[in-house]
Amino acid sequence: MTYSAIPILRRDPARWAEWGKLISSSRYDERQMLATEKNGATVGMAMTEKQGGSDLRQTQTVARANGDGTWSLVGHKWFFSVPHSDVFLTLARTDDGVSCFVVPGWLPDGSRNRLQIQRLKDKCGNKSNASSEVEFRGAIGHLLGEPGHGIRTGIEMNHYTRLDFAVGSAGLMRQALSQAAYHVTHRRAFQRALIDQPIMANVVADMALEVEAATWLGFRFVAALDRESKSEGERLLTRIGAPIAKYWNCKRAPAIVVEAIECHGGNGFIEDHLMARLNGIWEGTGNVICLDVLRSMTREPDCIPALFDELKAAAGADRTFDACVASLQDEFSDLRKHEGQARRLVERLALLLSASLLLRYASHEVADAFIVTRLAGGWAGQFGDLPVGLDAARIARRAVPEAAPTH
Numbered sequence: 001m002t003y004s005a006i007p008i009l010r011r012d013p014a015r016w017a018e019w020g021k022l023i024s025s026s027r028y029d030e031r032q033m034l035a036t037e038k039n040g041a042t043v044g045m046a047m048t049e050k051q052g053g054s055d056l057r058q059t060q061t062v063a064r065a066n067g068d069g070t071w072s073l074v075g076h077k078w079f080f081s082v083p084h085s086d087v088f089l090t091l092a093r094t095d096d097g098v099s100c101f102v103v104p105g106w107l108p109d110g111s112r113n114r115l116q117i118q119r120l121k122d123k124c125g126n127k128s129n130a131s132s133e134v135e136f137r138g139a140i141g142h143l144l145g146e147p148g149h150g151i152r153t154g155i156e157m158n159h160y161t162r163l164d165f166a167v168g169s170a171g172l173m174r175q176a177l178s179q180a181a182y183h184v185t186h187r188r189a190f191q192r193a194l195i196d197q198p199i200m201a202n203v204v205a206d207m208a209l210e211v212e213a214a215t216w217l218g219f220r221f222v223a224a225l226d227r228e229s230k231s232e233g234e235r236l237l238t239r240i241g242a243p244i245a246k247y248w249n250c251k252r253a254p255a256i257v258v259e260a261i262e263c264h265g266g267n268g269f270i271e272d273h274l275m276a277r278l279n280g281i282w283e284g285t286g287n288v289i290c291l292d293v294l295r296s297m298t299r300e301p302d303c304i305p306a307l308f309d310e311l312k313a314a315a316g317a318d319r320t321f322d323a324c325v326a327s328l329q330d331e332f333s334d335l336r337k338h339e340g341q342a343r344r345l346v347e348r349l350a351l352l353l354s355a356s357l358l359l360r361y362a363s364h365e366v367a368d369a370f371i372v373t374r375l376a377g378g379w380a381g382q383f384g385d386l387p388v389g390l391d392a393a394r395i396a397r398r399a400v401p402e403a404a405p406t407h
Contacts, residue, residue: 001081002043004160005089008100008153012144015102019043019087034106035086044085046103046134047154050078054288056091056098056151061136063092063101063143071101071143072114073136083117083132089144089157090136097148103141114138159242162289163225166245167218169253172278173211176253176260179274180204181399183264194263195396203263203384205395207256209370210383214249216357217350220310221245236306240296241353247289248350253278259383290342293349297336304332307349314356318367321355324375328352351375365395 002023009015009023025040035041052058061075073092080088087104107113114137121131145153181204184194194200221241228235257278261268268275296303311325328348335345351374358367369390373379386392 001045001085001157001161002041003164004157005043007160008089008144008157009102012102015142015144019102022086032084034108034110035104038086041086042082044080044082044088045157046077046080046088046090048079049076056154059091059093059098059150061090061092063094063099063141065094066140069142070140073101073103073139073141075136077134077136079121080117080132080134083130083134089153090141091150091154092136094143094147098150099147100144100150100153101141102144103139107140113140159239160225162242162246163218163222163238166242166249167222169246169249170211170214170218172253173214173249173256176257176275176278177204177207177211177399178401180207180260180263181396182401185400195400196393198392199384200263201393201396202386203259204399205369205390205392206373206383206386207259208395208399209366209373210252210256211399212362212366213354213358213370214252216361217245217354218249220353220357232302233306233309236300236303237310239300240293240303240307241310243289243292243296244346244349244353247286247293247346248354250289251286251347255381255383286343290346291339293346294336294339294342311352311356314359317359318355318371320371320376321352321359324348324352324355365391369395 006020006023009019019035019041022035022038022041023043027040028042029038029040031038047056048054049059049061051060059075061073061077063071063073065071071092071094073090075092077090082088085105087102090101090103091098092101093099103113105113116135116137118133118135121133123131144150181195184200184204187194190197195204221238224234224238224241228238257275260278261275264273264275267273308325308329315322315325332345335341355367355371355375358370369386372390373386379385386395
């Protein structure tokens with residue numbers, strides 16, 4: 001959230017002068033006090049209200065101008081992520097419509113800003129990073145951006161955090177795979193290491209394919225974000241690609257984690273084991289993310305040729321891949337017209353983008369195995385389904401860390 005706020009705050013010289021140095025600091029200062037006395041600051045978000053959920057147009061929190069450049073906010077937020085942050089961004093309704101506000105955690109006189117935490121919420125797998133339900137009771141803040149255009153600002157921030165979660169989920173998947181691969185390498189049953197038993201080798205190898213593909217998928221769109229200021233094609237690609245990568249990686253992360261837990265046997269199900277902390281459900285439901293992909297195609301139609309240019313960068317490397325891209329092109333116009341097909345479309349795009357990246361950058365055996373299992377037909381989504389002829393043992397061994405993963 002701190003990262004995603006930086007490009008937003010930079011557009012307001014006064015707010016950037018106030019917060020830029022603090023939130024760009026690499027030092028974490030946990031002290032609860034006026035931010036100007038700290039070495040670094042963090043940014044939280046308070047967007048969601050219980051009656052609206054993901055529909056931010058239903059925001060009912062109101063803001064009233066105080067006449068001195070500040071605003072007073074009154075209302076209720078169902079989710080306030082990181083309530084102990086030094087500053088947070090939130091939405092409130094003005095006469096011009098839903099607007100975005102920057103609200104400090106502390107007021108200039110050193111007192112707490114005017115909000116009340118009603119309760120803390122233990123989200124799934126997330127015990128120490130508090131989410132809360134709060135009331136604003138005249139909280140003091142500054143308007144950020146144009147009045148009535150706050151939702152646009154919120155969506156832009158979500159764009160950056162979605163890339164975070166695409167990469168973060170790939171990291172969770174890699175952690176789960178590393179833990180599982182190390183465990184099955186050193187755990188013996190029936191007179192040999194588990195990883196040397198063909199059925200386990202198949203499972204670990206299949207998981208490794210998924211993790212490598214997810215990593216390339218996330219990093220590709222982070223690279224596009226880095227280049228978007230210099231390339232319109234990369235900007236269009238990251239606009240449509242970020243929600244695709246976020247959707248697919250966050251969907252596949254729990255599947256990897258569940259399989260990794262099973263690799264550990266009963267120990268993996270113990271709540272204080274590391275595996276209980278690995279979770280990929282963040283920043284929007286699957287439906288919301290898929291609809292954002294459709295929205296990108298409608299509002300910026302040039303995203304579509306940018307997407308197919310990216311897929312065709314691997315053209316000619318594999319006949320199955322080429323046939324799947326051609327099939328998608330034939331069906332694309334019809335699929336994008338029907339909202340009910342959004343998930344199907346986004347999943348196909350995610351798999352094809354992953355295959356394109358693996359063909360260009362991964363080893364041949366990994367790319368071939370991914371395409372045979374995910375694109376050639378008959379894939380049911382479970383792990384351990386690599387066909388005869390693929391060297392599952394070799395792929396599985398590549399996933400084993402040289403040293404024990406850190407717990």
